Amino acid sequence: MNARNDAGEPVDDRLNTFLRRARLGVEGKIQNDISYRITFAYDNIGKDVFTAVSGEPQGSSDKEFYLFDASVLWSIDTTWANLTLGFFRPQAGREHMTAAFAVTSFEKSLENFYQREYMLGRGSGREVGLNLGGLMHEGNFGINYNFGFFNPNHERIIGNGTKWSPLLAGRIALTIGDPEMQKYKTGYQINYQSKRRGITFAVNGTYQGKTDETATARRVNDSTVLYSYTGGFKRNVIIGADVLLNWDKLNIDAEYDIFLRGFSPEFAGQIHSGEEFADRHGTYGEAIMSP
Numbered sequence: 001m002n003a004r005n006d007a008g009e010p011v012d013d014r015l016n017t018f019l020r021r022a023r024l025g026v027e028g029k030i031q032n033d034i035s036y037r038i039t040f041a042y043d044n045i046g047k048d049v050f051t052a053v054s055g056e057p058q059g060s061s062d063k064e065f066y067l068f069d070a071s072v073l074w075s076i077d078t079t080w081a082n083l084t085l086g087f088f089r090p091q092a093g094r095e096h097m098t099a100a101f102a103v104t105s106f107e108k109s110l111e112n113f114y115q116r117e118y119m120l121g122r123g124s125g126r127e128v129g130l131n132l133g134g135l136m137h138e139g140n141f142g143i144n145y146n147f148g149f150f151n152p153n154h155e156r157i158i159g160n161g162t163k164w165s166p167l168l169a170g171r172i173a174l175t176i177g178d179p180e181m182q183k184y185k186t187g188y189q190i191n192y193q194s195k196r197r198g199i200t201f202a203v204n205g206t207y208q209g210k211t212d213e214t215a216t217a218r219r220v221n222d223s224t225v226l227y228s229y230t231g232g233f234k235r236n237v238i239i240g241a242d243v244l245l246n247w248d249k250l251n252i253d254a255e256y257d258i259f260l261r262g263f264s265p266e267f268a269g270q271i272h273s274g275e276e277f278a279d280r281h282g283t284y285g286e287a288i289m290s291p
Helices: 110-120 265-270
Strands: 023-031 034-041 066-077 081-088 127-138 141-150 167-177 197-208 214-221 224-231 235-247 250-262 276-289
Touching (some): 110 167, 110 250
Antiparallel strands (some): 066 081, 081 127, 141 167, 167 197, 214 224, 250 276
């Protein structure tokens, strides 16, 4: 309703039926200590360009069908050494790591999209890499750790790709009360439908060193050329923390992240930017009552 096109002209109100989130996949075990997961997505088929719901519509041909997850989990030791390899989410930030079907809101919070694009350049939040993690819970106390190594290839992160630095991601979570999960996994949930009494505190961080700092030149007149930032950096860092409380019907979760990006002095001068960039987001905090 009341939408306008790029020229600012009003367009007709309309009813739009479309597939907001659509997945097709398979998961299973190769043997007792090796499991796999493969998922494809075909989101936003039929979405009108003027529909207000978040997410980019597919092209008019509606034929996008793409890989969303593809990973293998090898439980070398079921408690302390679980190795995940493939195309999956780095373990950093609860909202980012929780599937859209498992969050408490109809749409994922802005924290999810900020972190994914800042860390990987793409909204899907997936990248090729490996992650070592573990889960131990005894009595009323537990610990969950993860450390991952990834290879981003989006131009927003690597620029033209002439320089290379891996993305390192880590997270450690402490639980008091009931555990979040009975066995190690890389996916999370928020609402336990009155079946958990526990609280989990977590801290996480990512680091990527120097990549190719890239800018696009645009000539304004014969004597002036302006440069627009395209991608790359001297370093890229995220520091975050999150908390999840489940107590019978009460579910409360919150997350706060600090994004830090640095540029070399020469590049900062070229794009008329400071050498250090900092952004802070604490946009996600929600309390709901389960049925």
